[in-house]
Amino acid sequence: MTVPANERFEDAPDGWPAWPPRIPELTHAISDSVARILQDGQWGTYPETTAKTLAEAARNQPGVHETGVHQQCTAETVEAACQIVETDRRGGRSNVAEATNAGRRARLCSSGTSAIELALRALGVGSHKSSRQATDVILSxxxxxxxxRTIELLGGRPVLCDTDPVATSIQSCSVTGLTPSLPSIESIQSPPGSVLLVSHLHGQLADSTALANLCSDRxxxxIEDACQAFGAGTIEINAAGEDVFHPVGERADWTTYSxxxxxxxxxxxxxxxMTPSEKRFHQLRGIVDRPSDTFPMSPLQCAALLPQLPLVSRWNAIRCENALKLSQLDWESVGCMAIWDDNPAVIRAPYKFPVLAQDAETRSRVLAALKQIQLPCGEGFRSMHRTSDRRSSKPVPLDNAEILSDRLLVVDHRALLADDVADRVKACLRTIAGGSRIRSD
Known part of the structure; x- marks a missing residue:
């Protein structure tokens, strides 16, 4: 299923594209997908028995699917949905970069947070509390x-690193400022067997290759948390001169999605x-299957998910195009700086569009104005730099993370689907800047 190029996302009452998206073609596809599993009975079965039940039914009922909906949500299916269609800005050429699978195995679960918990548990975090010191889990x-909180719950020891500093490349825009700082991580002296948990946040991607190499050396x-980065990765040219898409987490022990x-x-x-390790995949089965799945994702959820996968690349491309336009606005006029990098070799999946204010007061003022046009936006995460020494280790300075906590604002991904989001925000910034000049006079 494809959505026509001129298809418009239906707006919610606030005047911005609704989410989940209200598109007739998609709504019909989801309805059909759900109807199929209602008809064949998958909606009321355990995932581990669905395939057997359907195979038996298929012998007597021609046309019944022999593959359960859970089995369709494999690593290959999910990563194939992340095929990238990019337009060469110089020649107008459309390129398709095929997604690699890299032999990864996928396991569905009940949420992105439970995926993090299961990944940590599968790596042994908290499993030997009585016999050894808590496992260090390094995170930003x-x-x-x-x-x-999940690390704490399992009995691991959070060890905090800093983020990269902002680095102005053009007026009102920084290409860095959100991802975990590699030098900061390198300064941490955690023992072998420690876990590095890296999140790809707000449309920015950490250097997966450098982090994987560091973990190998030490x-x-x-674990790469891609809950905000479904469909993100990098494009490289192979020996045959073909573009190949490498998804985030390709070399990680575990990659998580939400x-x-x-x-x-x-x-x-x-x-x-997802994991490239057959051994780790079977270790996870030993944790989850008791014998039924303890952290299940229901067949109805799978049925609603599958029709969306072919649209991932297109929707991400729309969001990236509008994020680029937002990054080129005059944020400096209101005391802010956008954070966006338009490197064509990096494929982003912006869940939020980040903007850094010069101080907390400016953030509050700009957010208030943006909410006047009902733009879906808000503050970024609250940094953990203020947690007590009892709860976490802080072996390196956390100055940049503190700045993000106090000054970052983010625009929601559904606003990035509006074809006029840049024009509407641009007009709002002019109003803010005009009001600031009046007050200063």
């Missing part, structure tokens, strides 16, 4: 707070884990 002080294990209600690919709840 600026991160989704649920990751920190005998650490790597299909929660606010995510760019959604079925209300749900998540997934």
């Amino acid at each position: 002080a600026y991160d989704y707070p649920g990751n920190f 005998d650490w294990m790597l 299909f929660g209600g606010s995510k760019p690919v959604t079925c209300g709840n749900g998540g997934a884990l």
Whole structure:
């Protein structure tokens, strides 16, 4: 299924594209997908028994699918949905970069947060509390707070690193400022067997290759949290001169995804884990299957998810195009700086568009004005730099994470689907700047 090029996302009452998206073609495809599993009975079965049940039914009922909906949500299916269609800005040429699979195995679960928990548990975090010191889990002080809490819950020891500083490349825009700082991580002296948990946040991607190499050198294990980066990765040219797409987490021990209600690919709840290691995949089965799945994603959720996968690349491309336009606005006039890097070799999946204010007061003022036009936006995460020494280790300075906590604002991904988002925000920035000049006079 494809959406016509001129298809418009239906607006919510606030005047911005609704989410989940209201597109007739997609709505019909989801309805058909759900109807199929209602008809064949998958909606009321355990995932592990669905395939057997359907195979038996197929012998007597021609046309019944022999593959359960859970089995369709494999690593190959999910990563194939991340095929990238890019337009060469110089020649107008359309390029397709095929997604690699790299032999990864996928496991569905109930949420992105449960995916993080399962990945940590599969790597042994918290499994030997009585016999050894808590496992160090290194993560950025600026991160989704649920990751920190999950580490605590399992009995691991959060070890905080800093983020990269902002680095102005053009007026009103920085190409860095959100991803975990590699020099900061390198300064941390955690023992072999520690875990590095890296999140790809707000449309920015950490250097997966450098982080994987560091973990290999230090005998650490790597988890990449791609809950905000479904479909993101890098494009490289292979020996045959073909573009090849490498998804985030390709070399990680575990990569996690989320299909929660606010995510760019959604079925209300749900998540997934991927690993290139057959051994780790079977270790996870030993944790989850008791014998039924303890952290399931329902067949109904899978049925709603599958029709969206072919649209991931297109929707991400729309969001990236509008994020680029937003990054080129005069944020400096209102005391702010956008954070966006338009490197054509990096494929982004912006869940949020980040803007850094010069101080907390400016952030509040700009957010208030943006909410006057009902733009879906808000503050970034609260950094963990203020957590007590009892709860976490802070072996390196966390100055940049503190700045993000106090000054970052983010625009929601559904606003990035509006073809006029840059024009509307541009007009709002002019109003803010005009009001500032009046007050200063």
